[in-house]
Amino acid sequence: MSTGGGYGDADKRQKILDSAFAVFTKKGYQQTKVDEVAQLAGIGKGTVYLYFPSKEELLREMLKAMIKKNLSELKKRMSEEEHPLAKLKVMYATHASLLQENPSLAQLHIHDFAFVNEAFRAWLEQEKADFMAYIARIVEAGIKTEEFRPVNPNLAAALIISCLSVFLPPYGSDTFSVDDVLDILHYGLCQSLPPRP
16 A cells, blocks of 8 residues: 555545445445446546555455444544433444445445455454443443443443444334334343342
């Protein structure tokens, strides 16, 4: 990838990533041609390779950029809320709205991108771990203020994050609402709980 500091380098790189996102999410990795990405970006195929030496590298960098952008947006909106439960509601609402506003995001999970290299998988696992730790801290804050009952924060964070998947096809926010998810998370399943031994 080019590391030159010329004017417009960052903008051109981003334009390539945006175009790659549009094509990869529509066609998948195997059916995507770099020519198509270049054409959508309005540049030559050779220019794409100046920034990304291979189609696989382009895919990895596109996925990284998309994940970073969405996590940043989630955290930004969550930070604007004071109470832990409100933060979680904003997380689900933001996630659902991002999928509605960008239907191509929801298509990523149907394509097999599992072949990406070990370095990318390690990066992705670290991103997941960091976000889970972020949610666990929110749970801990809720426990301290007695908004949440004492639970294992890490287990609670894993369960909370796993619920994000209900907004993906074949379900989505048209099937399950944010309030539906929060209701089960907040109140559980049982009508009444027996006293603990």
